[in-house]
Amino acid sequence: MAKMELEESFRQYLLSSYPIDESLLSHLLDDLGEYFLKAPQEFIVQRHRQLQKRGLRNEEIYRKIQRELQSRPFAGPQMSLRQIRRVIYG
Structure with missing residues (x-):
């Protein structure tokens, strides 16, 4: 599975701007990576x-x-x- 990585400052921005926790953000990034990082x-x-x-x-x-x-x-x-x-x- 492809892993989408974010800069720490952007990760913190997302966590503070949306009602999500670290676990949900990681799950979303996994799904986005799976979709967008395909060959x-x-x-x-x-x-x-x-x-x-x-x-x-x-x-x-x-x-x-x-x-x-x-x-x-x-x-x-x-x-x-x-x-x-x-x-x-x-």
């Missing part, structure tokens, strides 16, 4: 499955994933629709 390939495969279950067609899915990749906080190259398709199907 691009993991994200593509997972997101493809989610969107297929919602009934979207592959061409729609590829475009949506392409847009979503641009806003993800992981480092990675921009990917073409063909590259996204190759991650999913090999």
Whole structure:
């Protein structure tokens, strides 16, 4: 599981600004890390499955994933629709 780390001053800010304790903040950071710190390939495969279950067609899915990749906080190259398709199907 990916662990999201915060600077101590920001951690203290969150604890003092919201009705959460250290345990809940740690749990939230674990969940956020799990979601946002995935490698691009993991994200593509997972997101493809989610969107297929919602009934979207592959061409729609590829475009949506392409847009979503641009806003993800992981480092990675921009990917073409063909590259996204190759991650999913090999």
